[in-house]
Amino acid sequence: MSSQIIDLLNDKALVPPEAEVGDTELAPVPSMSEARSRMRDLGKYSRSLRELKALNLERPAELVEGLLCEGETVALVARPKTGKTRLAQQLAVAVAQGKDFFGLKVPKKLKVLYLDLESQPADVVERFTKIAGAAWDAVLDDITVYCVPSLIESRIGLEGEGLENLKLEIQARRPDVVILDTWRLVFAGKENEADAVVRNLRQLEELRTLKPEIAILLLHHLRKGGPDGAFGYSLRSNPQVWLENASGSHAFIAHTDAAFGLEVEDGTYVFNGIRRNGTAPLLVLRSDEETLRFEAIDDRELAARLAFTPTGLDLWHRLPNRFSWGEAEKLAGGSGKKSLVSATLKRARNNNLLEQTGHGEYAKSGEKD
Numbered sequence: 001m002s003s004q005i006i007d008l009l010n011d012k013a014l015v016p017p018e019a020e021v022g023d024t025e026l027a028p029v030p031s032m033s034e035a036r037s038r039m040r041d042l043g044k045y046s047r048s049l050r051e052l053k054a055l056n057l058e059r060p061a062e063l064v065e066g067l068l069c070e071g072e073t074v075a076l077v078a079r080p081k082t083g084k085t086r087l088a089q090q091l092a093v094a095v096a097q098g099k100d101f102f103g104l105k106v107p108k109k110l111k112v113l114y115l116d117l118e119s120q121p122a123d124v125v126e127r128f129t130k131i132a133g134a135a136w137d138a139v140l141d142d143i144t145v146y147c148v149p150s151l152i153e154s155r156i157g158l159e160g161e162g163l164e165n166l167k168l169e170i171q172a173r174r175p176d177v178v179i180l181d182t183w184r185l186v187f188a189g190k191e192n193e194a195d196a197v198v199r200n201l202r203q204l205e206e207l208r209t210l211k212p213e214i215a216i217l218l219l220h221h222l223r224k225g226g227p228d229g230a231f232g233y234s235l236r237s238n239p240q241v242w243l244e245n246a247s248g249s250h251a252f253i254a255h256t257d258a259a260f261g262l263e264v265e266d267g268t269y270v271f272n273g274i275r276r277n278g279t280a281p282l283l284v285l286r287s288d289e290e291t292l293r294f295e296a297i298d299d300r301e302l303a304a305r306l307a308f309t310p311t312g313l314d315l316w317h318r319l320p321n322r323f324s325w326g327e328a329e330k331l332a333g334g335s336g337k338k339s340l341v342s343a344t345l346k347r348a349r350n351n352n353l354l355e356q357t358g359h360g361e362y363a364k365s366g367e368k369d
Contacts, residue, residue, distance in 0.1 A: 063177065063215055064095060065104040066281040066350070070213040072257040073204065075183075077246045079222045083269065084262050085118065086131065086292050088179050088219055093132045095177060096142040102283050102296050103352050109142065113175035115166075116147040117154055117185040130292045144173050151185065158203040159188045170210045178207065181219040184247070191248030201255050218256070223247045235263040236282065236306055239272045268297055270306060279343065281350040282307055296352050300365075307351045312344040316353075325360040 047055075060070040068074055078084035094101040098109035116124055124147050132139055146169060148154045156166040166186075170178070180186065188203075189196035208214055223245055235242040243259045244250055253259045258280065260273030271283040284306040285294040297303045304316055318331050328341045345362065348354035357363050 060213070062105075062107065063110060064091070064101055064106055066275070066278065067101070067104055067258070067260070068177070068215050068217065069257070070215060071208065073201065073216045073218065075218050075220055075243075075246070075253065075256045075259040076262065077220050077222050077243055077253075077259060078262040082262055082264060083287060083294070084219050085116070085181055086127065086287075087262055087271075087294055088181060088217060089114070089128060089131050090293055091217075092143050092177070092179060093128070093135055093139055096139040097135055099135075102281075102285070102294075103350055104281055110176035111174065112143045112177045112179065113169060113173050114143060114145045114179045114181070115156065115169075115186075116145060116181050117151060118181055119147060120149060121147045127292060130290075133291060133293075144175070154185075157186050157188060158200050162186070163203060163206060167207060167210060170207050170214070174211060175214065177215045177217065179217045179219070183218040183220045183252075191252070194249045194251035197249045197251040198255060201252075220252065221247045222261070234265070234270075235261045235272050236265060236270045237309065239274050239280070243274060265306065266302075268302070268306065269294060279346055282347050284351055300353060303351050303353060304348075307347050307353070308344060311340060312347065315340065315344050316348065319364070322357075322361075322363045324362070328362075 060072065062069050076084055076088060091101055092112045092114055095106050095110040096112055098106050100106055119127070124145055128143070128145075129136060146156065154162075156162050156169065158166075184191065187196075187200055189200065191197060204216060207216070233241045233245075239261060242263070243253050243261055246253055246259070257277075258273060258275040260271060260280065263270050269285040269287060271281070271285060273280040284297045284303045286297050287294055297306075304313060308316055315328070315332050319328055325341070325345075328345065329335060329337060332341050332344075345354060348364075349356070353365055355363050355365050
């Protein structure tokens, strides 16, 4: 075990000595790119559509395809003990390497700050060791963890001194991604009140005064529903309604840029969600209890049944092993079915069921002609 990582996990502040809370000033913030500076200036006053267009604004860069973009605040919701912490840590390991996450592309290596307020430090080390596996040495310096033996010793939060300490962590580590596990343990106020939720989310935005492009992933619990925890809504088929059952006010899901859920279904794990802009990936996973990692399911028919909507599954079964976009559109019912074709092919790619062999050319993965 790296002595450096052990020292970091035992250090409750997890910041270098020169960034202790007693310091009165933060280090200077590095200069922003011209495009990013224009984005930050938008809040100063209104502009006409002509003026906005003249700014040549750019969409935030994707950090994880379909999942996480620069400057976004994203929620990951699950029932307690479902595995959201393991999934988030597996994501941290993937992006620290710049490796695909279940087929979702990660364009570059990223630095991660993981704020784990639910786990004992020894458990954090053990879990990350197993999840990282052979990649352990490759991620040692790019994943930083804040963890404490008990909540009473935590020095971070979303108001007052706790927020200042959190900002010090951002200033010291300069992460690209912050994972907060869990939202409830830094929340100030009553999470059932919409005003309190919005206030806490605005406080969280303070972190972006230090690094505007930082992406934040918030882990959160699903509220209990019914005697057996069922809502009657499937995360796979109706993620919008499923996610509205996140604990606390509906304002939490409404005011995040994207929200995803993790749910056990028919012995597998379904990952699905909603995005403010774009289509959310739907993944079908299984859990390896030895490595603690999730793996994309390799039963293609089961994966297809779980991945697609009923109309998408029907189209999938009618598609040949190799086909073009035009052929898929024709089988779907013509040019008016472009959205069905697009959604079906995207879900197929996200679940490792489909490969794009050329421009507008596709092949079902693992199938023979």
